[in-house]
Amino acid sequence: MLNKSDCQKCSNDKNSIFKLLNKQERSIFENNKQCTSYKKNEIIFKEGDMPSGLICLCYGKVKLIKEGVGGRDQIIRMENSVNFIGFRALFAGEHYIASAVAIEDCTLCYLDKKTLDKLIKANGNFALEIITILAKELGVSNERTLSLTQKHIRGRLAESLLVLINTFGYEDDGKTIKVYLSREDLANLSNMTTSNAIRTLSMFASEGVISIEGRRLSVEKFETLKNISSLG
Amino acid sequence: MLNKSDCQKCSNDKNSIFKLLNKQERSIFENNKQCTSYKKNEIIFKEGDMPSGLICLCYGKVKLIKEGVGGRDQIIRMENSVNFIGFRALFAGEHYIASAVAIEDCTLCYLDKKTLDKLIKANGNFALEIITILAKELGVSNERTLSLTQKHIRGRLAESLLVLINTFGYEDDGKTIKVYLSREDLANLSNMTTSNAIRTLSMFASEGVISIEGRRLSVEKFETLKNISSLG
DNA sequence: CAATGTATGTGTTTTATAACACAAATTTAA
DNA sequence: TTAAATTTGTGTTATAAAACACATACATTG
Structure with missing residues (x-):
């Protein structure tokens, strides 16, 4: 577990959605986030686990891998920093449908679900941005289904x-x-x-x-x- | 074009997300919605069109169909009333990636994007519900990719x-x-x-x-x- | 109600890709 | 620093599913 101040990327990166937060909301985020790191090949979360908060990949690269029929695994997503991982299951209130594995040494930030919900309810633009991210991701997934099948x-x-x-x-x-x-x-x-x-x-x-x-x-x-x- | 009062399902159906709105928000919705109907086999929107508002399928059944490689179309979704159709593209700010076709006579409700955004920004629980719907849908899509490929x-x-x-x-x-x-x-x-x-x-x-x-x-x-x- | 088009049903052939088998190279561990 | 394990590479065989080709049934329409 790293010190909070060790990770500034999650909120300072140029595309960070936390830039939509106002000063007060921003400090709620800063005070509740937690940083961790993972070595290459370590498992960040496993398919079937229940998410407990939002994970932001601040440094490093991750693959999201899903067990298939008869050992044939499928990589459903590759993620580079700075981006969220595992947010789908969190927002759906469901278990993870894929495992996240570090393919390089990684630094992550956690924000608990309760605080996140508070921020979403407080800031409509922040909520709309999350809606947009999910909707775009759903489009990518639909396109991907077509490609992989046809x-x-x-x-x-x-x-x-x-x-x-x-x-x-x-x-x-x-x-x-x-x-x-x-x-x-x-x-x-x-x-x-x-x-x-x-x-x-x-x-x-x-x-x-x-x-x-x-x-x-x-x-x-x-x-x-x-x-x-x-x-x- | 039907009279507004002809469709009550979109807001009164037991699972309607509009039930999360308060009285005032609800009346904004009611005053801005528009109802239409489509006959069986009619196209509600086409792949590549730009969405202009939220469409709620109040009566009838719809298929969402996507053009594939070399004429091999793919049905990416079947929808029953009462549910939204085409909301992904709307929220992503993108063109439709599939066409919606009525497979029975249908009644639809429209709500323009501007009013919808207003409601999302005004009501955090409403926003969170939309986030949940999208996240669940993304899970379905990921599972579907695995099934169809393996x-x-x-x-x-x-x-x-x-x-x-x-x-x-x-x-x-x-x-x-x-x-x-x-x-x-x-x-x-x-x-x-x-x-x-x-x-x-x-x-x-x-x-x-x-x-x-x-x-x-x-x-x-x-x-x-x-x-x-x-x-x- | 014939006629044309569309949907359904079935057999045969072809083909893309998985499955298998093994060799060589590279990495990891003892 | 050798051995064991893993990854990469290549050829061969097996097979699931597409492609094709008709036949028949059912709808639609002039």
Whole structure:
């Protein structure tokens, strides 16, 4: 458990929704938040757990993984800082439907549900912003369902790479995707077997669309990747 | 366009979220709502349209259908009265990602976005309820993605039948599903081709799990249906 | 009420992708 | 610093489901 002051990102990040709070509300938030950290590969929460508060991912990267039929897990979401994780279950008043696993060392902030509800009830713009976040997320999920069910393997993998680019961006070279996943994770994100992820990734490389150095994936032909994603 | 007083369901239905409004807020709602009706098969809104207000389905049944890759449409949602339709896009500030089609004669209520936002900002409990609805819906969508991608045909179709029972209930005989869909709609709901929906439905019938009379589907062995859904 | 279109039903073929099997490389642990 | 475990890579086989091709039944309409 870190000192409260160790984490300023949750409220000071440029996109932080806590900026919508007024001075007094803001201090309620600051006085009730709690910071923690997790090492790479540690489980932040497990599918089936009951959420007790809002979790803000301040530093690090997280995958949200859901147990599938017969051991075939599905990654339903990749999250970069600064963003919330596990807020769906919290707001729905339900158990988590996926587990959150740190894929890098992470720092998190907690805010208990009671305080959060108080802030939502007190500040209409804050409430509306949460409504917007959930509604956008629901759109993403609906689109994702269509992609995962109707696109072919190449399209699904290409789309996953685009999602990773969108979520994590590039390294300084402007082409290496700023996240390092196992082939298995890439497969679970793209709804395919690990062997097919490996094979398809190699195909992309041999076509010059990407280049591969272990888990380092660099995009060489972005437009081609987008084409594969939308046509596949 | 009907007279305002023709529709009382949107605010008087036992589960209506408008019951959370106080007297004054309630009258704002009543004074600004507009009622319309649609005939069976009419399009209420189209994928790509921009929403202008909240739509409450007061009478009738609706399917929400999304264009897929190469003409393979997907039904992303079935809605019964009294419930909202198209609220996701409205709250996200985005275009509709699916079209709403009346599968029976329908009566709808509209409430413009401006008035709705006013009510959300004014009433924290109302805001929290909308947050809960969206969060639950996002959970359903995540579960659905897993089912549609990982279950086999039999499991997917069985699950769709369970969804229909859950949404529309039974006729007075306590076993006939209270909605009459084409085989194509059933297929689009279950992510399969029409022929496979027909074939699988026949299999269920020959196994005695359901009985079929045209579009009338009656559940003979509910537990078996649940087993097929969860194991498939 | 014929005629045309649409929905349903069934068999056959094709294909995308999972499943399996194993080898090589890499990482982790002893 | 060797052994064990895990991850990556590749070829082969098996299979679930799409695609295709008709036939029949049912609706709709001129």
